[in-house]
Amino acid sequence: MTGARPAEAAQAYLAPAALLPEGWRADVRLEVGADGQLTGVWPGAPAAGLPRLPGPVLPGLPNLHSHAFQRAMAGLAEHRTAVEDSFWTWREAMYRVVATLDPDALQAIAAWLYVECLEGGFTSAAEFHYLHQDTDGRPFSDPAEMSLRVLAAADSAGIGLSLLPVLYQAGGFGQPPTAGQRRFLHSDDGLLDLIARLRAQVAGRPDRRVGMAPHSLRAVPIAGLAAVVAGLHAQDPTAPVHIHVAEQEAEVAGMLAHAGQRPVQALLDRVGIDPRWCLVHATHLDAAELRGLVASGAVAGLCPSTEANLGDGLFPARDYLAQGPSAWAPTAVSAATPPRSCGCGLGQRLLLRRRTVCLPPGEVSVGGGLWRGPCAVALWPWACRWAGWPSGSGRTGWSCGPTTPPCWGWMVTICSTPSFSRQEPRPSTRSDRGCAAGERGPTPAPRSAARRLSSGAGPHPLIGCRGGKAIAPGWPRRPRPPFA
Amino acid sequence: MTGARPAEAAQAYLAPAALLPEGWRADVRLEVGADGQLTGVWPGAPAAGLPRLPGPVLPGLPNLHSHAFQRAMAGLAEHRTAVEDSFWTWREAMYRVVATLDPDALQAIAAWLYVECLEGGFTSAAEFHYLHQDTDGRPFSDPAEMSLRVLAAADSAGIGLSLLPVLYQAGGFGQPPTAGQRRFLHSDDGLLDLIARLRAQVAGRPDRRVGMAPHSLRAVPIAGLAAVVAGLHAQDPTAPVHIHVAEQEAEVAGMLAHAGQRPVQALLDRVGIDPRWCLVHATHLDAAELRGLVASGAVAGLCPSTEANLGDGLFPARDYLAQGPSAWAPTAVSAATPPRSCGCGLGQRLLLRRRTVCLPPGEVSVGGGLWRGPCAVALWPWACRWAGWPSGSGRTGWSCGPTTPPCWGWMVTICSTPSFSRQEPRPSTRSDRGCAAGERGPTPAPRSAARRLSSGAGPHPLIGCRGGKAIAPGWPRRPRPPFA
Numbered sequence: 001m002t003g004a005r006p007a008e009a010a011q012a013y014l015a016p017a018a019l020l021p022e023g024w025r026a027d028v029r030l031e032v033g034a035d036g037q038l039t040g041v042w043p044g045a046p047a048a049g050l051p052r053l054p055g056p057v058l059p060g061l062p063n064l065h066s067h068a069f070q071r072a073m074a075g076l077a078e079h080r081t082a083v084e085d086s087f088w089t090w091r092e093a094m095y096r097v098v099a100t101l102d103p104d105a106l107q108a109i110a111a112w113l114y115v116e117c118l119e120g121g122f123t124s125a126a127e128f129h130y131l132h133q134d135t136d137g138r139p140f141s142d143p144a145e146m147s148l149r150v151l152a153a154a155d156s157a158g159i160g161l162s163l164l165p166v167l168y169q170a171g172g173f174g175q176p177p178t179a180g181q182r183r184f185l186h187s188d189d190g191l192l193d194l195i196a197r198l199r200a201q202v203a204g205r206p207d208r209r210v211g212m213a214p215h216s217l218r219a220v221p222i223a224g225l226a227a228v229v230a231g232l233h234a235q236d237p238t239a240p241v242h243i244h245v246a247e248q249e250a251e252v253a254g255m256l257a258h259a260g261q262r263p264v265q266a267l268l269d270r271v272g273i274d275p276r277w278c279l280v281h282a283t284h285l286d287a288a289e290l291r292g293l294v295a296s297g298a299v300a301g302l303c304p305s306t307e308a309n310l311g312d313g314l315f316p317a318r319d320y321l322a323q324g325p326s327a328w329a330p331t332a333v334s335a336a337t338p339p340r341s342c343g344c345g346l347g348q349r350l351l352l353r354r355r356t357v358c359l360p361p362g363e364v365s366v367g368g369g370l371w372r373g374p375c376a377v378a379l380w381p382w383a384c385r386w387a388g389w390p391s392g393s394g395r396t397g398w399s400c401g402p403t404t405p406p407c408w409g410w411m412v413t414i415c416s417t418p419s420f421s422r423q424e425p426r427p428s429t430r431s432d433r434g435c436a437a438g439e440r441g442p443t444p445a446p447r448s449a450a451r452r453l454s455s456g457a458g459p460h461p462l463i464g465c466r467g468g469k470a471i472a473p474g475w476p477r478r479p480r481p482p483f484a
Numbered sequence: 485m486t487g488a489r490p491a492e493a494a495q496a497y498l499a500p501a502a503l504l505p506e507g508w509r510a511d512v513r514l515e516v517g518a519d520g521q522l523t524g525v526w527p528g529a530p531a532a533g534l535p536r537l538p539g540p541v542l543p544g545l546p547n548l549h550s551h552a553f554q555r556a557m558a559g560l561a562e563h564r565t566a567v568e569d570s571f572w573t574w575r576e577a578m579y580r581v582v583a584t585l586d587p588d589a590l591q592a593i594a595a596w597l598y599v600e601c602l603e604g605g606f607t608s609a610a611e612f613h614y615l616h617q618d619t620d621g622r623p624f625s626d627p628a629e630m631s632l633r634v635l636a637a638a639d640s641a642g643i644g645l646s647l648l649p650v651l652y653q654a655g656g657f658g659q660p661p662t663a664g665q666r667r668f669l670h671s672d673d674g675l676l677d678l679i680a681r682l683r684a685q686v687a688g689r690p691d692r693r694v695g696m697a698p699h700s701l702r703a704v705p706i707a708g709l710a711a712v713v714a715g716l717h718a719q720d721p722t723a724p725v726h727i728h729v730a731e732q733e734a735e736v737a738g739m740l741a742h743a744g745q746r747p748v749q750a751l752l753d754r755v756g757i758d759p760r761w762c763l764v765h766a767t768h769l770d771a772a773e774l775r776g777l778v779a780s781g782a783v784a785g786l787c788p789s790t791e792a793n794l795g796d797g798l799f800p801a802r803d804y805l806a807q808g809p810s811a812w813a814p815t816a817v818s819a820a821t822p823p824r825s826c827g828c829g830l831g832q833r834l835l836l837r838r839r840t841v842c843l844p845p846g847e848v849s850v851g852g853g854l855w856r857g858p859c860a861v862a863l864w865p866w867a868c869r870w871a872g873w874p875s876g877s878g879r880t881g882w883s884c885g886p887t888t889p890p891c892w893g894w895m896v897t898i899c900s901t902p903s904f905s906r907q908e909p910r911p912s913t914r915s916d917r918g919c920a921a922g923e924r925g926p927t928p929a930p931r932s933a934a935r936r937l938s939s940g941a942g943p944h945p946l947i948g949c950r951g952g953k954a955i956a957p958g959w960p961r962r963p964r965p966p967f968a
Contacts, residue, residue: 075851077839078840078849078850078851079840079848079849079850080840080843080847080848080849080850081840084838085838085839085840085841086837086838086839087839089839090839249837305830307834308830308831308833308834309830309833309839310833310839311833311834311836311837311838311839311841312834312837313834313837314834346789346792346793347792347834349792349793349794349795350791350792350795350796350797350798350831350834352795353570353733353795353796353797354568354569354570354795355561355569355570355571355573355574355793355794355795356562356563356564356565356569357569357795359564363564364563364564365562365563365564366562366563366564
């Protein structure tokens with residue numbers, strides 16, 4: 001690793017251990033510039049005079065799929081409403097929540113969620129934002145009102161945000177929107193105007209991006225989809241495009257009936273997808289669609305806890321990985337529940353009745369695969385792209401992330417638990433590929449780190465979030481784990 | 485509800501809300517006798533002069549399946565060791581850990597786990613304890629050494645414990661034990677002697693029970709199984725018997741090849757199971773075995789996170805529930821990871837591609853089903869039985885649990901998060917069955933309670949565990965959430 005000379009750093013810290021691209025390293029000096037970007041990373045640094053971080057340091061992860069308002073309905077749909085509850089009955093419960101939210105509520109809920117994301121190790125979120133209009137479906141006096149509230153929530157929480165205003169125009173294949181959907185609706189031009197307005201709003205902010213999210217092929221007629229995406233890219237040729245696709249078998253059947261093609265095949269053939277695209281859920285793919293997805297360079301944005309909760313099904317992860325895709329983002333989480341570490345591997349294990357099945361090519365560690373894989377926004381430039389960030393740059397390889405005080409450097413520090421190091425066995429199979437998160441650290445700390453991550457420990461108050469800050473007047477402070 | 489007159493209580497508390505057998509009730513006075521048993525429960529009580537608990541109160545849950553030492557290997561098997569990792573390669577990793585543990589280590593690890601169980605809302609554990617002998621397979625100078633260490637760990641953590649010494653005699657169907665299994669081995673008489681010794685050790689302790697755990701039909705020849713269980717019941721006719729069964733397809737195939745019967749059918753026909761039995765995992769059952777299990781009154785002890793992690797497969801929960809079993813224990817957790825709330829419903833949703841599929845007959849709430857179901861040790865006498873506790877008794881219906889200071893009453897209080905109550909919709913379908921955990925509380929608090937539970941909030945330091953107590957010399961204090 002190289003970096004600016006230590007004296008140039010605006011601030012520096014000593015991490016007892018850090019996961020660098022080459023593996024775990026001990027005593028890492030992290031230098032942060034005045035703009036919050038990492039300017040230098042120095043393993044094996046002398047400790048003298050530096051504030052010592054309270055645990056090992058990992059790069060932050062992006063949450064690739066957030067519907068912030070759904071945080072308010074956590075638990076509300078865990079109630080039987082039909083003989084056969086499904087995604088579709090869940091959606092009715094969600095619409096009932098939608099009908100009640102005003103701008104103040106949206107902002108408060110989103111701020112709460114974003115603090116939880118930070119506490120869970122997610123240092124940025126891609127907000128798939130579809131709650132645009134007033135309760136009667138008419139625009140607010142400022143048509144950008146709800147989007148601005150989402151941005152304000154991200155500001156108050158101190159999280160990076162890719163805002164993806166949603167295009168929603170239909171209530172199903174060839175169907176008009178329902179009353180429950182009226183708050184989501186935009187014309188193509190209306191959405192592009194909103195995007196232009198929001199781009200101006202965040203101009204100059206390295207921690208804010210604006211993209212677009214055509215909701216789904218159920219909600220956006222495919223005939224006009226390429227044109228509206230072209231309108232986005234006329235404003236910003238690098239802007240990310242996220243879409244829900246093939247989440248439910250009924251959606252596949254509906255698209256076949258309506259357009260004679262399966263959803264992902266239709267995107268491939270009639271819209272065109274490329275590395276700017278993130279296909280969210282992408283659960284039901286046939287072999288040709290899977291090959292097309294891999295060839296496109298688009299990413300599959302999986303939400304394992306959502307896909308289990310809603311009974312969607314399981315993405316064909318092993319077949320996908322066997323094709324050596326450049327893209328793989330299994331840590332995306334939904335906002336319906338607090339963020340969790342990746343559940344993808346567990347579903348796949350149930351599907352295949354095997355263990356450690358969800359590893360990228362050449363990877364042997366489940367935890368290491370998550371952090372070394374393209375989910376690690378701050379380590380790999382190509383990961384940043386799907387979260388909507390510009391590609392990585394800079395001398396360290398770390399500085400692709402946006403940042404704003406107090407989220408210096410987009411790192412996450414982890415509270416250690418006892419290492420059981422006296423009893424700790426070493427894996428019988430070792431390699432020289434660098435140490436894996438959770439198993440091969442130079443000290444017991446990284447193993448503890450992975451353990452804490454899996455149980456949801458939060459970042460250090462100094463790094464990654466605003467510890468204990470009340471995020472809305474009158475709300476209780478978040479309980480926070482004390483760090484020794 | 486009835487109870488002793490308030491003046492007779494050794495101590496009393498006011499819960500802002502509590503889940504009682506009839507549903508959520510507000511302002512509940514909880515009276516605890518000098519022995520720690522609940523002596524009275526008074527909904528709608530005047531608050532004057534009582535210490536107010538910091539959140540809503542739920543009855544504690546039993547952890548029906550713990551292998552405490554496995555807490556030390558969390559993460560160590562999340563590492564690819566074979567082209568097709570499986571339960572069987574995981575077991576090799578586990579044996580490597582087993583080879584390193586001395587009595588001090590076992591006690592420290594178990595104490596740590598039990599504190600985590602308490603923090604997760606589990607107020608008792610059934611310890612499926614198979615690490616008996618020294619590293620060379622010979623007995624310790626006190627053959628009960630390791631069992632006594634488990635009891636000592638439970639004492640230091642302050643958790644209820646059903647100790648289930650494991651009978652382990654074979655390395656597979658008709659196979660001698662391997663070197664990796666030598667620490668597990670007992671003769672029938674040796675195990676019955678150990679059980680007698682442990683029964684004497686815990687005599688007079690209402691929070692301790694001793695049962696037996698024939699490890700599996702792989703590890704215990706079925707021919708002698710009925711006799712050794714009879715030896716247990718000669719000592720204690722009510723003692724619980726837990727067994728791993730039909731966890732892996734290879735086990736089913738092996739039993740068919742060895743004995744001409746599937747494992748659960750063999751238990752039904754050749755051993756006999758009854759309501760004292762808990763069949764752990766019970767993943768692979770045919771229709772006849774499922775009917776036999778229901779008819780027997782034995783409980784299926786599911787460990788959803790383990791069964792996913794190990795690629796076991798999914799218990800046929802919907803078919804089971806459709807037969808109206810009296811027994812259903814989906815919250816059992818393995819000790820390999822910190823305890824979590826029930827993941828059973830999520831696996832079933834993936835299997836069936838439907839939601840809310842894991843509800844007992846007549847139940848509409850997922851959370852309510854967990855707490856009103858047989859998992860709720862303190863609410864339903866028949867639940868206590870499988871955790872090894874005597875049936876409930878007393879006027880309140882709550883006082884079946886063992887208890888020891890400082891675990892008064894085996895209740896769990898929950899830290900509230902904001903209720904979003906202004907935005908909170910009500911389910912459109914309501915019933916008069918009482919309110920469900922998470923959805924229908926008399927105040928916003930119970931909904932918050934369910935939310936915190938799903939994200940792993942711990943119990944109040946005063947109720948359910950020893951907050952912040954160092955559990956082994958030199959170990960760091962557990963980080964604990966501060967309660968407002």
